Amino acid sequence: MFKFLTASFLHVLAICLSLAGSVSHAQPLIIGGYQYPPFMDEKTKDGLYIQLMKSIQAHTKFEFKWVFYPYARLDHLFHQGKVHLEIGSSPAWNINKPTPGLFTDSFYAIEDVTVYASNQYQHIVGKNTKGSQSIGVVRGYQYPIFDQVLAQQAIKKVERSDEDELLQLLINERIHQVFINQQVFEYLRQQNPEYNQLTMGDVVGHYDVAIRVHPDHADLIPILNQAIKQLKVDGTIERLFKRNQQP
Structure with missing residues (x-):
């Protein structure tokens, strides 16, 4: 009986810990966008980066929510932690900022x-x-x-x-x-x-560009890196950005 209770307790504890680990991402992750076509277009809510994140969402099951601001405003909201991700950023651009952020592997140059x-x-x-x-x-x-x-x-x-x-x-x-x-x-x-x-x-x-991640969400990086790796291997990223290259 004691062994049964112990096994059951451990099983329940494992489930609770698993749920606790996913709580931080139960709400949509906020991606900061700005007018930067063909990468991001506030008017059409489309663009290369938006399509990239749709592919990443399919691989990770994260829920993303895009918000659009002028870039300087977006950067301030990232510093405040109100924007969680910025797509197509480079560490070189953020060295002297109050919150430089953390970065995934690069996906484009x-x-x-x-x-x-x-x-x-x-x-x-x-x-x-x-x-x-x-x-x-x-x-x-x-x-x-x-x-x-x-x-x-x-x-x-x-x-x-x-x-x-x-x-x-x-x-x-x-x-x-x-x-x-x-x-x-x-x-x-x-x-x-x-x-x-x-x-x-x-x-x-x-510049090699990547996804800039707010430090509060550092645990996203290994998962995002795995998705980027998969999208490189299966050719998705190459096909996506090649469509926009000039002949």
């Missing part, structure tokens, strides 16, 4: 470039840059190789909430260049023929 109007372009890549160049960046974005230059005010940084606003400033000759993801620029140029007068210049950053 991106390049940031300069974009300019032909009558405004000046080569600016380098730490010895001087002059009155004005560079447009999305508010909250980080460009590590230019931190020193920007800190010395050798370049004037002009911030706006998204890439479209910056490209409009460029069209209207309010700034000299814009720092932008190459695929984002190519996508926006397809949507807006006015941007065909703009040209891509120097590469200002090459």
